[in-house]
Amino acid sequence: xxxxxxxxxxxMVIVLSIALTANVKASADxxxxxxxxxSFSIGxxxxxxxxxxxxxxxxxxxPVKKPEKKRQVSKSRTYEPVLDVALSEVFLNNVIKRYIPxxxxxxxxxxxxxxxxxxxxxxxxxKLSKETMAEYGLPxxxxxxxxxxxxxxxxTKRGYLGIIFSxxxxxxxxxxxxxxxxxQRLKVPRGFLKMTVGRARIFLATLSGDYSSYERxxxxxxxxxxxxxxxxLREKGIEKEKTLLYVDQLEVELTLLAIKIKRAKLRKxxxxxxxxxxxxxxxxxxxxxxxxxxxxxxxxNLSKMFPFLNEVRIGDVSxxxxxxxxxxxxxxxxxxxx
Amino acid sequence: xxxxxxxxxxxIVVGLIICLTSGAxxxxxxxxxxxxxxxxxxxxxxxxxxxxxxxxxxxxxxxDTKIEFTDLGLKCSGTKVITFFPDVSFSTVIDLSCPxxxxxxxxxxxxxxxxxxxKWLSRLVFGYLEKKMEDGKLSSxxxxxKTGWKKDSGGTAFSILLKxxxxxIVKALENPVIKDISISAKSxxxxxxxxx
Numbered sequence: 366x367x368x369x370x371x372x373x374x375x376x377m378v379i380v381l382s383i384a385l386t387a388n389v390k391a392s393a394d395x396x397x398x399x400x401x402x403x404s405f406s407i408g409x410x411x412x413x414x415x416x417x418x419x420x421x422x423x424x425x426x427x428p429v430k431k432p433e434k435k436r437q438v439s440k441s442r443t444y445e446p447v448l449d450v451a452l453s454e455v456f457l458n459n460v461i462k463r464y465i466p467x468x469x470x471x472x473x474x475x476x477x478x479x480x481x482x483x484x485x486x487x488x489x490x491x492k493l494s495k496e497t498m499a500e501y502g503l504p505x506x507x508x509x510x511x512x513x514x515x516x517x518x519x520x521t522k523r524g525y526l527g528i529i530f531s532x533x534x535x536x537x538x539x540x541x542x543x544x545x546x547x548x549q550r551l552k553v554p555r556g557f558l559k560m561t562v563g564r565a566r567i568f569l570a571t572l573s574g575d576y577s578s579y580e581r582x583x584x585x586x587x588x589x590x591x592x593x594x595x596x597x598l599r600e601k602g603i604e605k606e607k608t609l610l611y612v613d614q615l616e617v618e619l620t621l622l623a624i625k626i627k628r629a630k631l632r633k634x635x636x637x638x639x640x641x642x643x644x645x646x647x648x649x650x651x652x653x654x655x656x657x658x659x660x661x662x663x664x665x666n667l668s669k670m671f672p673f674l675n676e677v678r679i680g681d682v683s684x685x686x687x688x689x690x691x692x693x694x695x696x697x698x699x700x701x702x703x
Numbered sequence: 704x705x706x707x708x709x710x711x712x713x714x715i716v717v718g719l720i721i722c723l724t725s726g727a728x729x730x731x732x733x734x735x736x737x738x739x740x741x742x743x744x745x746x747x748x749x750x751x752x753x754x755x756x757x758x759x760x761x762x763x764x765x766x767d768t769k770i771e772f773t774d775l776g777l778k779c780s781g782t783k784v785i786t787f788f789p790d791v792s793f794s795t796v797i798d799l800s801c802p803x804x805x806x807x808x809x810x811x812x813x814x815x816x817x818x819x820x821x822k823w824l825s826r827l828v829f830g831y832l833e834k835k836m837e838d839g840k841l842s843s844x845x846x847x848x849k850t851g852w853k854k855d856s857g858g859t860a861f862s863i864l865l866k867x868x869x870x871x872i873v874k875a876l877e878n879p880v881i882k883d884i885s886i887s888a889k890s891x892x893x894x895x896x897x898x899x
């Protein structure tokens with residue numbers, strides 16, 4: 366008798382559990398019939414029931430419509446901040462010290478984050494060529510100039526990183542002075558700043574594998590060279606110009622080669638990690654790096670920086686003090702399902 | 704005699720100067736090179752959700768699976784489907800700490816099934832992790848250094864000490880060292896130092 370009772374009880378429990386699971390599955394199947402129900406879940410259905418406990422009409426069509434609105438909301442995707450990367454001032458300065466060549470155009474480069482102005486100051490020394498000095502009427506003795514520039518960073522609507530060099534806060538002084546007074550400083554003319562920013566763009570692009578500016582220069586020189594050759598066949602006394610152009614072209618070719626060697630050396634020093642950090646290949650012959658006026662516009666390939674994120678763009682760049690150090694905080698935004 | 708006192712005081716002063724300056728340097732270099740702050744919204748990105756869907760057992764309802772950042776740690780919850788029986792809800796809290804550089808300690812506590820806390824189930828989380836390690840998916844990021852039960856202010860928890868391989872985790876920096884890990888409801892923070 367006891368055995369019979371036990372079997373009856375077990376049978377009842379099994380029947381009840383089947384009935385319960387079948388009920389849940391049936392309600393789920395109702396939702397699956399809807400062609401747009403791919404993102405809708407049973408969990409959502411129950412949460413909608415909890416919101417309207419008084420309705421109590423699970424089989425009526427009306428409550429079925431309500432979660433549809435919710436489903437539309439759940440499909441919307443917006444850019445939201447998902448990750449902050451804070452880089453310390455000390456660390457960045459040491460990276461600069463390690464990777465900027467000592468015999469290059471820019472030396473003694475140092476960054477100082479300004480948390481109150483939400484920007485940074487760049488200080489260093491710049492070696493000028495004789496042509497540049499002649500262009501701006503500077504005496505030949507000044508081979509090196511000390512410079513300081515206040516930079517602010519802004520993000521464009523498209524997610525481009527804008528590095529803005531301030532006209533008012535950019536000054537130069539003779540290179541042998543370490544701590545210049547205000548009278549020793551010279552406010553930088555806008556044209557000079559423009560030129561420096563343009564050079565910086567070329568330097569960054571070259572570092573990223575884009576030799577197009579040099580190739581363009583080489584092509585122009587090659588064209589004028591062939592023109593001169595044709596003219597020299599017709600006229601006499603043009604040999605001098607031809608030689609000069611040939612020397613110019615050779616110079617460009619050698620510069621190109623020197624840059625390639627420098628780049629190979631940098632690669633050897635395992636600097637590629639830092640270069641790759643800003644999306645090396647993507648700058649190549651593209652408009653991802655622009656210089657207009659006192660502004661450098663960058664479109665860093667963040668998917669290389671954060672390989673675990675797609676559809677990512679820079680949300681914000683801010684400067685803050687934390688744990689006894691100053692940090693540059695880069696916020697990455699990504700598409701998030703709401 | 705006077706000379707001896709003078710010598711001693713000089714040694715003390717020099718020692719103090721050295722201590723103070725080295726202390727100042729220590730304070731200056733105190734902050735890590737890089738801090739990564741992962742926000743909870745990262746778990747809502749398509750790539751994270753796809754990853755979750757790929758790695759979660761087929762018997763676990765993916766739409767109910769939730770990973771949340773809380774002040775206590777990483778809270779994982781979900782529902783498991785059992786044939787012929789009603790679904791079973793489960794949850795666990797994984798507390799994260801960094802006892803020393805390049806090591807992470809996972810403290811698995813509050814493992815609940817249908818709201819009932821069952822401490823012995825914490826070992827199952829370790830079993831899952833061990834299985835993933837055998838698959839070779841996670842072994843490039845860390846290795847298990849030590850496991851066992853641990854008693855602390857939060858109660859008894861199953862502890863898993865992981866030895867991290869930071870150069871595979873933070874690829875952008877040279878010779879990175881993971882210094883600290885903290886978690887709150889707002890973010891999951893990872894402090895990394897690198898060659899300076």
